[in-house]
């Protein structure tokens with residue numbers, strides 16, 4: 593039987609909701625009458641205008657919080673802010689991710705390896721997620737079925753890596769998978785009603801993938817709306833033993 597039959601009166605948090613898949617989750621969940629509250633985080637105002645406008649349109653249901661995931665003090669502040677209003681979370685989806693940013697571009701070969709860029713990938717794609725796991729744990733200490741998901745990527749699968757390249761992004765997603773798997777074990781002891789999973793969204797039409805879409809056949813490039821609804825289906829079908837697993841958008845399990 594699915595772990596979460598319905599999210600009635602659920603409190604949710606979408607991390608990295610300014611654009612792309614994160615903003616798509618907010619748009620979808622706003623229309624879902626089972627959801628009571630959505631706490632949506634963004635890093636900078638410049639890219640968060642749509643999210644901020646949505647907050648003005650749905651002030652009761654949607655709250656925006658500024659939070660850079662690479663700064664632990666900002667995570668602590670955001671969690672404090674949420675904890676002042678509610679005492680439990682039922683669904684958290686971390687959608688933060690970095691593939692390219694200005695001069696930082698995915699490496700095609702060892703010649704392009706740059707320690708600072710590698711650290712930046714790990715800081716945003718891996719460490720931020722485990723800091724969230726650390727500070728959100730108290731809000732998952734309750735008896736209602738809950739899910740803490742992080743959006744990973746299939747290219748973070750070590751077993752599936754046939755193509756090479758993208759050293760920093762691949763390694764940081766592999767590290768994310770290990771950190772979430774380890775957190776799943778601890779959550780299993782501290783808040784056993786919460787499943788911790790990593791999810792591969794499939795190639796999705798966002799700013800992150802845009803420079804790399806040429807080689808993707810159109811039927812394999814998902815719209816944000818499609819990705820969001822596929823991932824929510826995977827989340828709703830999770831079963832009690834699924835914590836610590838890495839799922840693809842179609843619900844299949846991916847190799848580590």
Ligand SMILES: NC(=O)c1ccc[n+]([C@@H]2O[C@H](COP(=O)([O-])OP(=O)(O)OC[C@H]3O[C@@H](n4cnc5c(N)ncnc54)[C@H](OP(=O)(O)O)[C@@H]3O)[C@@H](O)[C@H]2O)c1
Pocket residue numbers: 608609610611612613614634635636639640659660661662687688689690716743744745746792793794795796797798799800801
């Ligand atoms: N799109 C794909 O094809 C694809 C495929 C596989 C996996 N993924 C994964 O899916 C997730 C969502 O990606 P997306 O495609 O929606 O990309 P996106 O549109 O570029 O969104 C990435 C989000 O991460 C936020 N972010 C980046 N650095 C941050 C930081 N230091 N602190 C807080 N937020 C930060 C961005 O905020 P700003 O607006 O401030 O930049 C943005 O909201 C990522 O984990 C990505 O790796 C995507």
